[in-house]
Amino acid sequence: MTTIRQRIHPLSRTFILTVIGAVGFAGAVAADFLPQPPKATTPLEERGRHILQIASACGCHGANFAGWKEGRPDLFPRAAPFGERFVGTFGTIPASNITQDPYSGIRDWTDRDIELAITDGIAPGGYRLSPIMPSRAYHGMARSDVKALVAYLRRLRPVTNPVPERAMTVEPQAGADLPPAPDSAPTEPVALGRYLVENVSACVDCHAAEESAHGTAKLTGRVLETSGGRVLAPNLTTDRIVGIGRWSQRDIARYLRTGTRPDGGLAQSAMAGLILTSYSKLTAEEADAIAAYLKALPPERGDHK
Amino acid sequence: MNPHRLYRTTRAVLVSAVGLSQCATAGAQVQDGSRVRPAAEARLPGLESMTGLLRAPSAYVPGRREVTLLASGSHRTMAGALLGFDERGEIGINSGGENGGGTGLNAKINLVPETLLLPAVSAGVLNAFGTSGANRSGYLVVSKYVIPYFVEALTGKRNLAVKLHAGYGGGLYRNQPFVGAEVWSGNGVAALGEVVAGRVNVGARYSHRGYGVTLGLLEGKRLGGSVSCTVTLQ
Numbered sequence: 001m002t003t004i005r006q007r008i009h010p011l012s013r014t015f016i017l018t019v020i021g022a023v024g025f026a027g028a029v030a031a032d033f034l035p036q037p038p039k040a041t042t043p044l045e046e047r048g049r050h051i052l053q054i055a056s057a058c059g060c061h062g063a064n065f066a067g068w069k070e071g072r073p074d075l076f077p078r079a080a081p082f083g084e085r086f087v088g089t090f091g092t093i094p095a096s097n098i099t100q101d102p103y104s105g106i107r108d109w110t111d112r113d114i115e116l117a118i119t120d121g122i123a124p125g126g127y128r129l130s131p132i133m134p135s136r137a138y139h140g141m142a143r144s145d146v147k148a149l150v151a152y153l154r155r156l157r158p159v160t161n162p163v164p165e166r167a168m169t170v171e172p173q174a175g176a177d178l179p180p181a182p183d184s185a186p187t188e189p190v191a192l193g194r195y196l197v198e199n200v201s202a203c204v205d206c207h208a209a210e211e212s213a214h215g216t217a218k219l220t221g222r223v224l225e226t227s228g229g230r231v232l233a234p235n236l237t238t239d240r241i242v243g244i245g246r247w248s249q250r251d252i253a254r255y256l257r258t259g260t261r262p263d264g265g266l267a268q269s270a271m272a273g274l275i276l277t278s279y280s281k282l283t284a285e286e287a288d289a290i291a292a293y294l295k296a297l298p299p300e301r302g303d304h305k
Numbered sequence: 306m307n308p309h310r311l312y313r314t315t316r317a318v319l320v321s322a323v324g325l326s327q328c329a330t331a332g333a334q335v336q337d338g339s340r341v342r343p344a345a346e347a348r349l350p351g352l353e354s355m356t357g358l359l360r361a362p363s364a365y366v367p368g369r370r371e372v373t374l375l376a377s378g379s380h381r382t383m384a385g386a387l388l389g390f391d392e393r394g395e396i397g398i399n400s401g402g403e404n405g406g407g408t409g410l411n412a413k414i415n416l417v418p419e420t421l422l423l424p425a426v427s428a429g430v431l432n433a434f435g436t437s438g439a440n441r442s443g444y445l446v447v448s449k450y451v452i453p454y455f456v457e458a459l460t461g462k463r464n465l466a467v468k469l470h471a472g473y474g475g476g477l478y479r480n481q482p483f484v485g486a487e488v489w490s491g492n493g494v495a496a497l498g499e500v501v502a503g504r505v506n507v508g509a510r511y512s513h514r515g516y517g518v519t520l521g522l523l524e525g526k527r528l529g530g531s532v533s534c535t536v537t538l539q
Binding site: 076077078080258259260262263264265266267268269270272273275276280 | 342343346365366368369371392415418419420421422425450452453454455457458461
């Protein structure tokens, strides 16, 4: 009686082993091929690097953080590795250069300047940033995390890219006062999940109904305009029909870290890019915390068409 | 045509027609917009009553509680069903075929689920008990779906998706490697190409809300095709 091993030709065994090896190798190469922010040198910078990565990797500013480059496409993925430019009835808003370039970046800003831009949307000289910068979400970012993020931003390689001025039809105004930020990030899972959803990963930016304010945002989904047309950022509440009520907590955590949906399919559109560059860097505890928070949301439906 | 074969072919066609019509009714009842996969992600059967291209299998399996009814014809005419279990495997049963072929059982297990970076890896067997007209064929296959967003990033072309497959198998696959590719357009139409047992097969596929049609030219001389309907049971 022949064994399976004997029935498989040695060359074919080599082929099978090669395929299996190639799968692992391809994954490792692909992961390394993706643009990575510079390494941190201190624990504070390491925390800042992690915050930057899970805060959508500051993705609007580009994989090189140099902002939108004149002459390049407006939106991802074709704008990469530079940032995006947003064009609409509000005007034209290119993402700014946040590298340490002395001419076109933010090297000359003080740490306090950078903190204010992140959490209050105010640049040096009182210049108010556009609402596309999610400062109102970041306003609730823990002070220790903001300090770490600022420390890490100082590590970004300078890239000279003078970004054109924005042209807005209506200048941005100050919003309603927001509650002060905590000193440090929560540790209890649901509270940590809420913190990440609302103040770090800024899920509310795409998934909250358009009119809701931060802190009261209902994650009932929204239609977004993208380079590929209109895309629905889905309802993240526990509604079983239009939301993710059928997903288990484990499903959500796995999706955030790998892009694999419960039905075996993959994340699509900009969410796929965000998972690769940002949410795949969530720790297992952070992904579980986000999942726990989302599973705690009541089922709700939005009115988007 | 041999009367026995004519009888089996007619039976397979009738079973398929009844099954697909029932499937269409059920599909209309249970599918809603939020649960339909993108066309390029549909787990469509090829000509061998398993999820795959034409004759080559893919590493994909139907999702949890997904049932696919199918009919296919090339060197043999078959009607069958595919059932996904727990997103990790599929069982396919088919009836019909040449040389008095009876009922065959196919099985596939997903060893490594696909992620945005890593491909899916599956192992499977066609005609596990040697009871249908096909050869018993074990295989190992790797598949990667490159979503439209990444195709656009790499090529600048919008609304194109690519699925690549490579594997090795015995029986039908003659102890040789096989490879295949699908290029999906945004309107649910795909071009298929594969090399199986050293022979080239090409084809096209259409997928829409759980329904699928696959047509192929096998080895440059023989036509084949399949129709299928997939529903997700509540």
